[in-house]
Amino acid sequence: MTQLILEQALNGLQFGLMLFLLAAGLTLVFGIMDMINLAHGSLYMAGAYLTAAATQASGSFMVGIATAMLATAVLGALVEVTLLRRLYARNHLAQVLATFALILIANEVVRMIWGAQPVLLNTPEELAGPVRIGGFLYPAYRLLIIAVGALVAGLLYLLVSRTRVGMWVRAGASNREMTEALGINVRLLFTAVFAAGAALCALAGAMLGPLLAVQVGMGESILILAFVVIVIGGIGSIRGALVGSLLVGLVDTLGRAALPSLLRTFLSSEIASNLGPALASVLIYVLMASILVWRPEGLFPARS
Amino acid sequence: MSERTNDSAATLLEVRAVSKHFGGIYALNAASLAIRADEVHALIGPNGAGKTTLIHALSGALALDAGQVVFAGDDLIGRPMHERVALGLARSYQITNVFSRLSVLDNVTIAVQGRVRDWGSSFSFWKPFALDSAIIDEAHALLAEVSLGDFAMRRAAQLSHGQQRCLEVALALATRPKLVLLDEPMAGMGPDESARMVDLIESLRGSVTMLLVEHDMDAVFRLADRISVMVAGRVIASDEPDVIRADPEVRRAYLGDEI
Amino acid sequence: MGFYTTSTPRRIAAIALLAVLVGLPWMLQAIDQSFYVSLASRMLIFALAATSLNLVIGFGGMVSFGHAAYFGIGAYCVAILAEGGIVSAAYAWPVAIAVAALLALFIGILSLRTRGVYFIMITLAFAQMVFYLVVSLKTWGGDDGLSLGHRSSFGAFDLKDDTTFYFVVLALLAFVLMALDRVAHSRFGRVIQSIRENETRMEALGYPVFSYKLVCFVIGGALAGLAGALLVNQTGLASPNLLHWMQSGTLMVMIVIGGVGSVMGGVVGAVLLMSCEEAFVEISPHWQIGLGLVLLAVVLWAPLGIAGLVGWGRERE
Numbered sequence: 001m002t003q004l005i006l007e008q009a010l011n012g013l014q015f016g017l018m019l020f021l022l023a024a025g026l027t028l029v030f031g032i033m034d035m036i037n038l039a040h041g042s043l044y045m046a047g048a049y050l051t052a053a054a055t056q057a058s059g060s061f062m063v064g065i066a067t068a069m070l071a072t073a074v075l076g077a078l079v080e081v082t083l084l085r086r087l088y089a090r091n092h093l094a095q096v097l098a099t100f101a102l103i104l105i106a107n108e109v110v111r112m113i114w115g116a117q118p119v120l121l122n123t124p125e126e127l128a129g130p131v132r133i134g135g136f137l138y139p140a141y142r143l144l145i146i147a148v149g150a151l152v153a154g155l156l157y158l159l160v161s162r163t164r165v166g167m168w169v170r171a172g173a174s175n176r177e178m179t180e181a182l183g184i185n186v187r188l189l190f191t192a193v194f195a196a197g198a199a200l201c202a203l204a205g206a207m208l209g210p211l212l213a214v215q216v217g218m219g220e221s222i223l224i225l226a227f228v229v230i231v232i233g234g235i236g237s238i239r240g241a242l243v244g245s246l247l248v249g250l251v252d253t254l255g256r257a258a259l260p261s262l263l264r265t266f267l268s269s270e271i272a273s274n275l276g277p278a279l280a281s282v283l284i285y286v287l288m289a290s291i292l293v294w295r296p297e298g299l300f301p302a303r304s
Numbered sequence: 305m306s307e308r309t310n311d312s313a314a315t316l317l318e319v320r321a322v323s324k325h326f327g328g329i330y331a332l333n334a335a336s337l338a339i340r341a342d343e344v345h346a347l348i349g350p351n352g353a354g355k356t357t358l359i360h361a362l363s364g365a366l367a368l369d370a371g372q373v374v375f376a377g378d379d380l381i382g383r384p385m386h387e388r389v390a391l392g393l394a395r396s397y398q399i400t401n402v403f404s405r406l407s408v409l410d411n412v413t414i415a416v417q418g419r420v421r422d423w424g425s426s427f428s429f430w431k432p433f434a435l436d437s438a439i440i441d442e443a444h445a446l447l448a449e450v451s452l453g454d455f456a457m458r459r460a461a462q463l464s465h466g467q468q469r470c471l472e473v474a475l476a477l478a479t480r481p482k483l484v485l486l487d488e489p490m491a492g493m494g495p496d497e498s499a500r501m502v503d504l505i506e507s508l509r510g511s512v513t514m515l516l517v518e519h520d521m522d523a524v525f526r527l528a529d530r531i532s533v534m535v536a537g538r539v540i541a542s543d544e545p546d547v548i549r550a551d552p553e554v555r556r557a558y559l560g561d562e563i
Numbered sequence: 564m565g566f567y568t569t570s571t572p573r574r575i576a577a578i579a580l581l582a583v584l585v586g587l588p589w590m591l592q593a594i595d596q597s598f599y600v601s602l603a604s605r606m607l608i609f610a611l612a613a614t615s616l617n618l619v620i621g622f623g624g625m626v627s628f629g630h631a632a633y634f635g636i637g638a639y640c641v642a643i644l645a646e647g648g649i650v651s652a653a654y655a656w657p658v659a660i661a662v663a664a665l666l667a668l669f670i671g672i673l674s675l676r677t678r679g680v681y682f683i684m685i686t687l688a689f690a691q692m693v694f695y696l697v698v699s700l701k702t703w704g705g706d707d708g709l710s711l712g713h714r715s716s717f718g719a720f721d722l723k724d725d726t727t728f729y730f731v732v733l734a735l736l737a738f739v740l741m742a743l744d745r746v747a748h749s750r751f752g753r754v755i756q757s758i759r760e761n762e763t764r765m766e767a768l769g770y771p772v773f774s775y776k777l778v779c780f781v782i783g784g785a786l787a788g789l790a791g792a793l794l795v796n797q798t799g800l801a802s803p804n805l806l807h808w809m810q811s812g813t814l815m816v817m818i819v820i821g822g823v824g825s826v827m828g829g830v831v832g833a834v835l836l837m838s839c840e841e842a843f844v845e846i847s848p849h850w851q852i853g854l855g856l857v858l859l860a861v862v863l864w865a866p867l868g869i870a871g872l873v874g875w876g877r878e879r880e
Contacts, residue, residue, distance in 0.1 A: 037678045086863060092683060093626050096820050098862045100812045104855035112849055198649055224691050224808065227684040235680060278699040285692035292685065296676045363767065389769030397767075403760045406565050414757045417750060418769045426750040426770070427778065433750050459565070479769055 003136045008257040009250065014142050016249020017149025021204035022222060023229040023241040024156055025197020030174035031236020031302050032190055033088050038099040039079070040107035040226070041219025042200065047072045047202025048209040048218065049110055069199040076198025082192050087287045089168040107216045116216065121209035139146045145207050152203065154241055155295040160238045169193060173236035225252075228288050234298025244301060248284050255283040316483055316513050317362075317393075318343040322371030323537075324357055331357040333537035334371070339483065339515055343506065346516045349534035355517045356398060358534070359487045362515075364388045376482060379525040390420060392482035398491055398517075400468045401474060404461035408452055411460050411471060412443040415478035421478075433464045444479070450474045450504060466497030470504065483513040490520050502526060527548070533557070566756050567622070567747040567824060577740075577827055584733055588726045596726075601797070604729045606837045608793045611736050613817040613829030618743060621813070622752065623779040623825030624759025629670065629690025630684045630814050633663040633784040635806030637791025639697065642709040643802035645689030650714035652722070656792045663788020664781050666693070671780040675773060678762075687808055694806040708802035711795050722796060732793055736830070739786060744826045755779045756824075816858060 024039045047068050054071075054223065055064030079102070087095050123141045130137035160166035168189055182188050198274040205218075212218065229248050233240025260276030267275070320335040323330060326494045331354045347355050360366040360374065364385035373380040378391055403411050416439050417426060423439060433439075447453045450470045455463060460471060469489055476484050489505070490498045502523050505514065518524050524531065525545050532542040535557045541548060548554055584607075591599050616630045640659035649655055674685040703709050722728045739815045746752045754775050758765050789806040795801045804810065813836070821832025836854075843850035 029570075032681050034680065036683055081861070090866075092679060093620060093815075093819070093823065093868060094862050096626060096628065096683060096812075097815060098859055100816070101855040101858035101862070104851045104858070108849050108852040108855070112852075218807070228688050231681060231684050231688065231733060274701055278696055281695035281699045282692045284686060288685070288688060292673055292676065296681075365763075366768075384771075385766045386769045386771045389767065394769075395767060397764075401761065401764050401767075403757060403764065405760055406757070410566060410753075413769050414753055414765075417753065418765075420769070426754045426775070428750040429746050430749060432745070433753055434748070436750070439668045475764070475768065524724075 004257065005254070006017040006134075007136060007138060008254050010138060010142065010146065012250035012253030013246065014145045014149065014249070015253055016202045016235045017146060017207050019222070019225055019229055019249055020149065020153055020242055020245035022226045023195070023198040023233070023245050024153075025200050026226050026236055027233065027238070027241045028169060028173060028193050029190075029197060030230065032169070032176060032186070032193065034097070034176075035088055036092055036095045037084065037086070038096065038223065039102035039106065040197070041102055041221075043076055043198045043201040043219070043222030044205040044222060045106065045110065045216070045219035046075060047198075047205030048112060048121065048214045049119060049205075050202065051206035051209055052119045052214055053114075055121065065203065068206050069202045072202035073195040073199040076201075077191055077195040080194040082193070085187070102221065102257075106219075110216050118213040118215035121206075121214050122209040128158060141210065148203075148207060156200075157238065157242070165189075170302075180217055192258055194277070225284070228284055230298070231288055232291050232298060234301040236302030237298070237300040240298055240300035240302075247287065251287055252280075252284050255280040259283070314341045315339065316373075316376055317373040319358075319362070319374040320374075322358070322361060322373065323369050324354075324361060324366065325369060330369075332361065335534065335537060335539050337532055337539050337542065339513060340530075341482075342510055342513055343529040344509060344514045344516060344527050346518060346528035346531045347534060348518065348521070348524055348531060353534040354537040355534055358486060359395060359485050359515075359517060362388075362485060363393065381531070385441055389479050390483070392480075393485070394476040394479045394481035394483075395460070395485040396472045396476040396487055396489060398487040400465075400472050402460045402471050404459070406460060408447065408458050408460055408463065408471060409440075409443060409454065409456040412446055412474055412478055413439055414430045415475045416443050418478075419480060429454070433511060435561070446474055449507075450477075457466070466493055466500065467492070469493060469497070471502065473501075473504065477512070481512060483515065486514055486516045486518075488517055488519065488521060490518060498523060566753060567826065569744055569826070573827070576640060580827075580830075581737060588729060600725045600729050602837075602841070604725070604732050604797050605794070606834050607729075607732045607736050608790050608797055609817065609837060610812075610830040610833035611731075611732075611739060611793065612787050612790035613814050613821070613833045614736075614739060614813045614826075615783045615790060615829075617818045617821075617823065617829045618746075618786070619780055619783035621818060621822075621828060622747065622759065623755045623776060623783070624762075625675070625776060625780060626683050627686045627780070627783070628811050628815070629686035629688075630783070630787055630810070631806050631808065631810035632670070632690035632693040633667055633787035634791045634794070634810065634814070635697070635801070635803070636666055636693065637663045637788030638795035638801040638805050639703065639709060639791075640788070641715065641792045641795045642711045643709050645713070645715075646709070650713060650716050652717040655715050656789065659792035660785045660788045663791065664785035667781045668777070669786025671777045671784075675776050675780065684835070687811070690806070690811060691808055694803060694808070697806055698803045704801075706803060708800050708804075710800050712799075714796045714799075715792075728796065732797075735793070737791070739789075740826060740830070749776070751778075753833075759824075772796065801809065816854075819858075820861060 003251050007152030020039065022044060026037065029035060029037050050068035050071050051064045054067035057065060063111055083098065087098055127141040129140055131140045131143060137197060160169055168179065168184050172186055172189060176186060225248060229244035232247060259280040260272055263272035263276050315338050317339040319335065321336055323334055324332040328440060335354065335358060344426050349355055361368050364383060368381065375391060375393055380388055403414070419421065425486065430497040444456065447456055452470055452471065452474065455467065460468065463471060473486065473489055490501050493501065498520060505527055508514065516527065528545055530543060531545055531548045532539050533548060533554050540553050540557060541551050587603055588600050591597050604710055612634050619625050637659040640662050641655045644655045644658060670686065674689065677685060697703055698705055714728065717731060720727050720731060722731065728738050730784045753771060758772055758775060762772055791805065794805065816829050817832035817836050820835055821830065822828035843853060
C-alpha cells in the first residue's frame with residue numbers, strides 16, 4: 001500500500017512538473033498582457049508532433065526535442081507578432097474567439113499533415129526499462145521527466161527571481177503601465193516571454209508524448225488543467241504556478257489511485273467502482289472551488 | 305459663511321482613528337474626522353496625504369484595517385458599497401467614471417433608478433422602462449440643474465471634460481444622498497469650468513452635506529464651512545477657514561507656500 | 564454601444580424572418596425536401612442556446628466559457644427522467660430547466676466573485692468538471708451518452724411528427740426572443756447592460772451588482788437547459804459532446820458572428836454557422852480551417868458580427 005502510494009506520488013510529481021511547464025508561460029502571458037490565450041495548448045500539441053517527426057527523421061530523441069523546442073519557439077513568436085499583438089487592446093471576448101479560431105486552425109492543420117490517427121512517439125530505448133528505488137521498480141523514463149521538470153522549474157525560478165530580465169518580467173506582470181513608464185520595451189519582452197513559453201510547451205509535449213497519445217485535441221485537455229493551476233496559484237505568479245501544478249498533479253493522480261479503494265471500505269463495491277472514478281475526476285475542481293472561496297485571487301496573487 | 309457652523313450642530317459622519325496600510329506604508333494612520341449635517345466640509349492636504357484613500361474607505365471601495373466609521377447612527381464598517389449608498393452616502397470620482405457609451409440621459413436615469421426606497425428594486429423584468437416617467441422626468445430635472453439639459457441625448461463620451469465632471473457629480477446627486485463625497489470635482493478644469501463647478505456646489509449648499517477633496521485653494525476657501533487638513537495619513541487640524549488659515553502648524557505642514 | 568433598442572427596421576426584419584420560419588415546412592414540402600425540417604429544428608434549438616448565452620455575454624457582459632454545461636445537463640435530465648418512466652414534457656422540461664438553473668446558481672456564486680481572465684477560466688473549468696463527471700458515470704452511459712427512446716409527450720401534440728416538433732420549437736424560440744426583447748427594455752435589462760458598461764460605477768450608485776449578475780447568469784443557464792431538453796428530443800441522444808467545452812466555444816462563435824448584445828444575434832449566428840457547416844462539410848473535410856480563418860477575420864475586422872456588417876445589428880461605435 002505504502003509502495004503504491006509512493007509510486008503514485010512520484011507519478012503525480014511527474015505530471016505536476018509537466019503541467020508547470022505549460023502553466024509557467026501561460027500565467028506570465030495572462031499576467032503581463034491581461035490576455036487570455038486558448039491556443040497555448042496548441043503549442044504543446046505542435047511540440048509533441050514536431051518531436052515525433054524530428055525524432056523519426058534524425059533517429060535521436062534528444063535531437064527531436066531540441067528541434068521541436070526551437071521550432072515551436074519560432075512558431076510562438078510568429079503567432080505573437082502577427083496576431084496576438086492585435087488582441088492585447090481588445091476585450092476578453094475577442095481574445096477568446098480569436099485564440100479559439102487558432103485552435104480550430106491548428107488542429108485541422110495537424111490533421112492534414114499527420115492524419116487523424118495518433119502518432120507514435122517511443123520512449124528512447126536506453127530509458128525504456130525500470131530502475132530500482134528503495135523497495136520498488138519505477139520506470140526510468142518517468143524519473144527522467146521528474147529530473148528535467150525539476151531542473152527547468154529551478155532554472156526558471158532563478159531566472160525570474162534573480163536576474164534583471166526576470167525582474168522586468170515580474171514588474172510587467174504586477175504593473176504593466178509602470179514598467180512601460182520605466183522605459184522597458186514591454187512588447188519585445190513579451191514576445192520573448194511568449195517564445196520561451198512556447199519552447200516550454202514543446203518540452204512538455206515532447207516529454208509526455210511517449211506516455212500519453214500524440215493526437216489532435218491533446219492540447220485542450222491539458223490546457224484546461226493549466227487554467228485550474230493558474231486559478232489556484234494566482235495569475236502572473238511563477239511561484240503560484242509551481243505550487244498549483246504540484247497540487248493539481250498530486251491530487252489528481254493520488255485521487256484516481258486511492259479514491260475507489262478508499263470508498264470500498266465503507267460503500268458496496270458496486271457503488272464504489274461507479275462513484276470512485278467520478279469523484280476522482282472532479283477532485284481537482286473541488287480543490288479549485290475551495291481555494292476560490294477562501295482566496296478569490298489565488299494563493300499567490302501577483303497584482304495587489 | 306462661518307456663521308453657518310456652530311458646535312451644537314448634529315454630526316452626520318464620525319470617523320474615529322481609521323488606519324489603512326499597504327505593505328509597510330500607512331496611507332491612513334489613526335485619522336479622525338467629524339462632519340456636521342448640512343455643512344460643506346473641505347479636506348485638504350499635500351499629495352499622498354491619504355485623502356483619496358479616505359474617500360475610498362468611506363465609500364466602501366477599500367476595507368479599513370482599524371478604526372470606526374459611523375454614519376447617521378449606522379456603523380459602516382464591513383458594509384458593501386451599495387448598502388452605504390442606500391444609507392445615503394454617495395461619491396463622485398477623481399478620474400471621471402461615467403457610462404461613456406451611454407447617452408447622458410441614460411447615465412442619469414440609471415442613477416436615479418437605483419433608489420430602491422423610491423421605486424423598489426430593479427428586479428423588474430417585463431414592464432418597459434419607458435413607462436417609468438417619474439424617473440425620466442427627475443433625470444431631466446437633474447440634468448437641467450447641472451446645466452446639461454441641452455446635451456441629454458449626447459453620448460457621455462462626446463461631452464467636454466468640464467461637462468463630464470458635471471455629469472460625474474450629477475450621478476452622485478441622483479442617489480439623493482445625505483452626504484456626498486466629492487473627490488476633486490475641479491480636477492483638470494480650466495478657470496471658466498471651475499467657476500461653474502463652484503456655482504454648482506454653492507447651489508447645493510443646505511440640500512446635501514458635502515465632503516470636498518480639492519486642490520484648488522481659492523475654491524476651497526470660498527466654499528468650505530469648515531476645513532480639515534490631512535498630512536501623512538492623519539487629520540492634523542479641523543476648523544473654520546479663518547482658524548485654519550492662521551494655524552501655525554498647518555502653515556508649516558502644508559499651506560505655507562500656497563497662501 | 565448604448566442600451567439595446569428595437570428599431571423599426573429590426574422589428575420588420577424579425578417579423579419577416581418569423582413569417583419565413585412559419586412557412587418553412589410547407590415550402591420544403593413544395594420542393595420535396597421535407598427532411599430538412601429536422602435540420603431546421605436543430606438550428607432553431609441551437610439558436611435558443613446561443614440566445615441564452617447572448618443574454619449572459621452580450622447583455623450581462625459576463626464572458627462565460629462554460630455554457631455547454633447547462634445545455635448538456637438539460638439534455639441529460641430529459642434522458643434520465645425518460646429512463647425512469649417520466650416522459651411527459653410537462654414534467655421533464657421544467658425539471659431540465661430547474662436543474663440547469665441550479666447548476667448555474669452554484670457555478671455563478673463561485674465564479675462571479677472573480678472577473679476578467681479569471682472568470683473565463685473558472686467557468687470553463689467548472690463546465691469541464693461537469694463533463695468529466697458525466698463521462699465517468701457509467702449509469703449515464705459514460706462516453707456513449709444516454710439515448711432517448713421516444714420524444715417527450717406534449718399534451719395533444721405528437722412530437723414524433725417532425726413538423727409538429729418544429730412548430731413547438733419555433734413557438735418556444737419566438738416566445739424567448741420576445742421575452743428577451745421585453746427584458747432588454749425593462750429596468751432589469753438596463754441594469755445588467757449598465758453593469759456591462761461600468762461595474763464599479765453601478766456599485767457606487769447603490770446597485771448590488773453581484774445579485775443582478777447572478778440572476779442574469781442563472782436565467783441564461785435555465786434557458787440553455789430548455790434548449791438542451793429540446794435538443795435531446797431532436798437527436799434522441801444525450802451525448803457528452805453536448806457538455807464539451809468545444810460546444811461552449813461554438814455557442815460563443817455563434818453570438819459573435821450574429822451580433823453580441825443584440826436580441827436576434829444568437830439566431831442569426833446559429834443559422835449562419837450551421838448552414839455553412841452543412842454546406843462546407845460536403846466540400847472539404849478540413850472545412851474547420853476555413854471557419855477558423857473566417858472567425859479570425861470577424862474578430863479582427865467586424866467586431867459587431869455579420870449583423871453589424873449589414874447594418875442590422877446594434878449601432879456602430
